[in-house]
Structure formats: structure tokens, C-alpha cells
Amino acid sequence: MVTNGNAGGSRGDMKITGSGSSNGGAFNQVKIMGDAVIHGNTDCETFKCLGNAEVKGSLYAGSASCNGAMKVTDAMKGGTVKVHGEMRVASEFAVGVVNVSGELGVGGRMSAEKVKIMGEMRVNADCQMEELQVKGTVEVNGMLNAERVDIKLYGPSRLRELVGGQITVKKSMGLPPLLGKFMPGSEGSLTAESIEGDIVVLENTKAAVVRGRNVTIGPGCRIGFVEYKDEFKQDSGASVSQSAKIGP
Amino acid sequence: MxxxxxxxxxxxxxxxxxxxxxxxxxxxxxxxxxxxxxxxxxxxxxxxxxxxxxxxxxxxxxxxxxxxxxxxxxxxxxSPSSPIESLSAKHLIERNIVTKFAVELYEEECGSREALSFNDMLTVYVLQKLLQSGEMTREEGKMLIAVMRDHYGALENKAGELVLIRKLGVPLLFLAESAERIYFDKDVKRVFRMPLAASIEELKLKLNETEA
CATH class of the missing domain: 1.10.1660.10 (Multidrug-efflux Transporter Regulator; Chain: A; Domain 2)
Structure with a gap:
């Protein structure tokens, strides 16, 4: 079954049930139940996928939801994105609200307003958002810049730079989640080169440098150097090689 | 500096x-x-x-x-790129963004136009600023118009910098995309180096102000 969009004209719907393909184009609604490959750039108001979808090209979706696995081989832009399962975007990912339970992989830069992840987030370049909430693991090959960052660690996380307003990193408690490569007994950890924010609260974090106005270094941390302006608290279960107060 | x-x-x-x-x-x-x-x-x-x-x-x-x-x-x-649409020269003068004098000089070179794009507006604005400050003569102003018309588009929204030098009374004007430092021989008098970014900001503010 092949469905093609009518670019420039009135927008129809694309509906693929079972197994099918399309050449992309402009649609009102795209609905995939089963397995579909879209060969070409696609622009739609809503994108729904139950099963497996691959867009060979770029995707713009006013809102996108996926239960299953979804892959975009170029950039993806749009409004809200909701994923249960797996989502991969090969280059830039620029959207509004993101909600993922499962796995999110971005090959390029990522920018969003509000992001909530249960599971795994991997971004291969810089990443920015107003609000980030993660329960699981984060891997960013660049700078993660967000106004509010809230990470609950389940498994190993890695970042180059973590910066923003309020940064909270906590170890997990209780039962391990079902997702991710989980090692029993591990509480999760974060490794970063530098962390900078106004209010920084860390647990189980390994970082060379932490800078902030109020810095709290909790249990399980190994920090090379802490620079703070107003307040610095260190848990007895943390190691900080050096700390300095700056300013008046 | x-x-x-x-x-x-x-x-x-x-x-x-x-x-x-x-x-x-x-x-x-x-x-x-x-x-x-x-x-x-x-x-x-x-x-x-x-x-x-x-x-x-x-x-x-x-x-x-x-x-x-x-x-x-x-x-x-x-932002060095501009979302601002084009405006007529008459409009710009009425809003006190540029003077009639600068527009006339511009039109002398480029011919009179219905509407000026943002890049044209920028040219007129910079022209007026430099003429008013006395750093540039009318003839050099014409050079500025030509340089901006021929080359500013190629900068593709990067801001760039305008430089005017004179050697033995001969003016030389150029538009630099990026140049950290430029050195000249001793006979050269450097008249000005003007980063366009500041003028872009000023012009946008003026356009916004008068719109509101």
C-alpha cells in the first residue's frame, strides 16, 4: 500500500495499517498502525504511530505520539512529542514538550521547552531546554543547558557540561526501573567535566569542577574543585579536593 | 581597544x-x-x-x-538577520529614522525605489550616521553605498565591519567579514572602523519603537 501526500494542496490524511510505505509530503494526520516507511520529508499536524515507523527524511509534526519505535533519518521539528518505546532522530531535534518513557536518541542538537524522560536520553551534541526532568540515564556529548534540571539517576550517566539555573542530581532509591541497562545494586552515577548553576545540589556525581551560588555536595560525590558564592555544604560521604568562596 | x-x-x-x-x-x-x-x-x-x-x-x-x-x-x-519587512523611503523619513538628505544621496546612486529592504535601510542609516559625524564625505558615501549594495548580501546575516582609510588623500572603503586586527603602512590614515552589529541593533530598536 502506498500513500502519497499532496504538497501545497489541501492536506489529506495518511493512514497505514499493517505494512506500507509512503513518499511523504504534507498531511493533516498521519496514522500508522503496524509497520511503515515514509520515503521523504513529511509535514503534518498530528503524527501517530502504533508499531514501527521510519521517516527517511525530515519530519515536522504539530504533535507526535508513538507507541513502539520511531526513527527519523533527518531533523525533526514540531510541538509536543510523546513516546512510549523508542525514538531516534538522526540530526537536529527541535520541539516544544517532550515526554518519553523508554529511549530517546538524538544525533544532532536538541532544543525543547519542557522535557520529561523515564528511561534513557542520549544526545550527540549540545542540548538546551527550559525544564528537564529525567528518571534514568542521560548522555550528552556536549553542553546541557537548562533553567531547571532534575535528574534522578538510575544507571550510569555522562555529560560534558551541565549548566543552568537550578540543578538537582539525586541517586535513585528503591526498586530499579524496568528500562535501561540496569545493574542490580547500583544507584546510578553521573560523570561530568563541569557543572555550573545558581543552585546546585548533587549526589553520586563525579565532576572536575562545580561552580555555583549555592552548592550542596551530597553523598557519593567526588568533586575536584568547588567554587561558590554564598553557601557550600558538603556531606560526610562526599570527597571534595578543593573549594573556594568567591566574591565578597 | x-x-x-x-x-x-x-x-x-x-x-x-x-x-x-x-x-x-x-x-x-x-x-x-x-x-x-x-x-x-x-x-x-x-x-x-x-x-x-x-x-x-x-x-x-x-x-x-x-x-x-x-x-x-x-x-x-x-540577531543580525532581520524579520522586518521592507519600508518605503518616505515612511522612513516621516518616522525620523533617516534623514531626507541620506535618502536622496542613496537614490542618486541606486535610483528611486518603492520600498527599501532591511539591508537598504541599514545602508542609508549607516550612511547618515557617518555623514552626520563628519567622518565621511559625500563622495565616500557613494562608495559606501556601492560596497554595501555589492557585498553586504554575501555576508549572509553575519554582521561585518566597515573600514575607511585614506592614503595621500585617496579614500579606500571596505567591508570586512571578520578581521581581528588590520595593520597599514604609516602613510595610511585610518578614518574609522565601524562594526555593523551596533547599527543593526539601533536600527531595529528604532523600527520597533516607532511601530509600537
Missing amino acids: NEDDLISKKELLELTGISYGQLYRWKRKNLIPEEWFVRKSSFTGQETFFPKHKILQRIERIKNMKDGLSLDELADVF
């Missing part, structure tokens, strides 16, 4: 009194361009530095304007 001067992030925050949160918020909103974050290695690992003159000026401007404008509006002001 040494344009190579860099300032470390720590010094910058101390000097301006802004916080990490603010700095990174402004970066997210593109008020501070990514290129200004210069990474260099130091004894603590990587450190970030900024071009001192540019960043201090920019932060001052953001601090002054942020009460009146939203961060997104501010981002438009600082």
Missing part, C-alpha cells in the same frame, strides 16, 4: 553581577552568540572565555533593556 582581549567567565560574572543562570538563560535565548563562548584549556581543565569588549557591552545592553522588552524581543534586536 584590543579586540583580542578575553575575559574569563568568572571575571565576567563578578564584573557584571549576573549569575550563571542568567548567563546561560541568555545564551539559550540567543542573546549571546555561541561563537562568543571561547573554550580554552587551563589548569582546572576547560575554561570558557569571552571577547571582553563585546560581551561587556552586550550584557550592559541586555541589562538596560530587559525590563522593557521580553527576552524573545531582545533576541530579535541582537
Whole structure:
């Protein structure tokens, strides 16, 4: 079954049930139940996928939801994105609200307003958002810049730079989640080169440098150097090689 | 002014009194361009530095304007690309953005036009500024118009810089996309170096003001 969009004209719907393909184009609604490959750039108001979808090209979706696995081989832009399962975007990912339970992989830069992840987030370049909430693991090959960052660690996380307003990193408690490569007994950890924010609260974090106005270094941390302006608290279960107060 | 001067992030925050949160918020909103974050290695690992003159000026401007404008509006002001549509020359004069004199000189060179694009407006605006300050003669103004018309488009929304030199009374005007420092022989008199970014900001503010 092949469905093609009518670019420039009135927008129809694309509906693929079972197994099918399309050449992309402009649609009102795209609905995939089963397995579909879209060969070409696609622009739609809503994108729904139950099963497996691959867009060979770029995707713009006013809102996108996926239960299953979804892959975009170029950039993806749009409004809200909701994923249960797996989502991969090969280059830039620029959207509004993101909600993922499962796995999110971005090959390029990522920018969003509000992001909530249960599971795994991997971004291969810089990443920015107003609000980030993660329960699981984060891997960013660049700078993660967000106004509010809230990470609950389940498994190993890695970042180059973590910066923003309020940064909270906590170890997990209780039962391990079902997702991710989980090692029993591990509480999760974060490794970063530098962390900078106004209010920084860390647990189980390994970082060379932490800078902030109020810095709290909790249990399980190994920090090379802490620079703070107003307040610095260190848990007895943390190691900080050096700390300095700056300013008046 | 040494344009190579860099300032470390720590010094910058101390000097301006802004916080990490603010700095990174402004970066997210593109008020501070990514290129200004210069990474260099130091004894603590990587450190970030900024071009001192540019960043201090920019932060001052953001601090002054942020009460009146939203961060997104501010981002438009600082962006070298322009969302502003074209305007007629008559309109620009009525709104006191440019003088009739500058427009006339421009039209003498380019012919009279219905509407001026943002780049044309910028040319007229810069022309007027330089003529008024007395740094440039009418003849040099014509050179400016030609340079901007022929080459500014190629900069593709990068700001660039205008430079005027005179040697033995012969003026030479050029548009530089990027030049940290330029050295001339001793007979050359450097009349001005004008970064276009500041004029772009001013012009956008004026266009916004009179619209509101």
C-alpha cells in the first residue's frame, strides 16, 4: 500500500495499517498502525504511530505520539512529542514538550521547552531546554543547558557540561526501573567535566569542577574543585579536593 | 581597544553581577552568540572565555533593556538577520529614522525605489550616521553605498565591519567579514572602523519603537 501526500494542496490524511510505505509530503494526520516507511520529508499536524515507523527524511509534526519505535533519518521539528518505546532522530531535534518513557536518541542538537524522560536520553551534541526532568540515564556529548534540571539517576550517566539555573542530581532509591541497562545494586552515577548553576545540589556525581551560588555536595560525590558564592555544604560521604568562596 | 582581549567567565560574572543562570538563560535565548563562548584549556581543565569588549557591552545592553522588552524581543534586536519587512523611503523619513538628505544621496546612486529592504535601510542609516559625524564625505558615501549594495548580501546575516582609510588623500572603503586586527603602512590614515552589529541593533530598536 502506498500513500502519497499532496504538497501545497489541501492536506489529506495518511493512514497505514499493517505494512506500507509512503513518499511523504504534507498531511493533516498521519496514522500508522503496524509497520511503515515514509520515503521523504513529511509535514503534518498530528503524527501517530502504533508499531514501527521510519521517516527517511525530515519530519515536522504539530504533535507526535508513538507507541513502539520511531526513527527519523533527518531533523525533526514540531510541538509536543510523546513516546512510549523508542525514538531516534538522526540530526537536529527541535520541539516544544517532550515526554518519553523508554529511549530517546538524538544525533544532532536538541532544543525543547519542557522535557520529561523515564528511561534513557542520549544526545550527540549540545542540548538546551527550559525544564528537564529525567528518571534514568542521560548522555550528552556536549553542553546541557537548562533553567531547571532534575535528574534522578538510575544507571550510569555522562555529560560534558551541565549548566543552568537550578540543578538537582539525586541517586535513585528503591526498586530499579524496568528500562535501561540496569545493574542490580547500583544507584546510578553521573560523570561530568563541569557543572555550573545558581543552585546546585548533587549526589553520586563525579565532576572536575562545580561552580555555583549555592552548592550542596551530597553523598557519593567526588568533586575536584568547588567554587561558590554564598553557601557550600558538603556531606560526610562526599570527597571534595578543593573549594573556594568567591566574591565578597 | 584590543579586540583580542578575553575575559574569563568568572571575571565576567563578578564584573557584571549576573549569575550563571542568567548567563546561560541568555545564551539559550540567543542573546549571546555561541561563537562568543571561547573554550580554552587551563589548569582546572576547560575554561570558557569571552571577547571582553563585546560581551561587556552586550550584557550592559541586555541589562538596560530587559525590563522593557521580553527576552524573545531582545533576541530579535541582537540577531543580525532581520524579520522586518521592507519600508518605503518616505515612511522612513516621516518616522525620523533617516534623514531626507541620506535618502536622496542613496537614490542618486541606486535610483528611486518603492520600498527599501532591511539591508537598504541599514545602508542609508549607516550612511547618515557617518555623514552626520563628519567622518565621511559625500563622495565616500557613494562608495559606501556601492560596497554595501555589492557585498553586504554575501555576508549572509553575519554582521561585518566597515573600514575607511585614506592614503595621500585617496579614500579606500571596505567591508570586512571578520578581521581581528588590520595593520597599514604609516602613510595610511585610518578614518574609522565601524562594526555593523551596533547599527543593526539601533536600527531595529528604532523600527520597533516607532511601530509600537
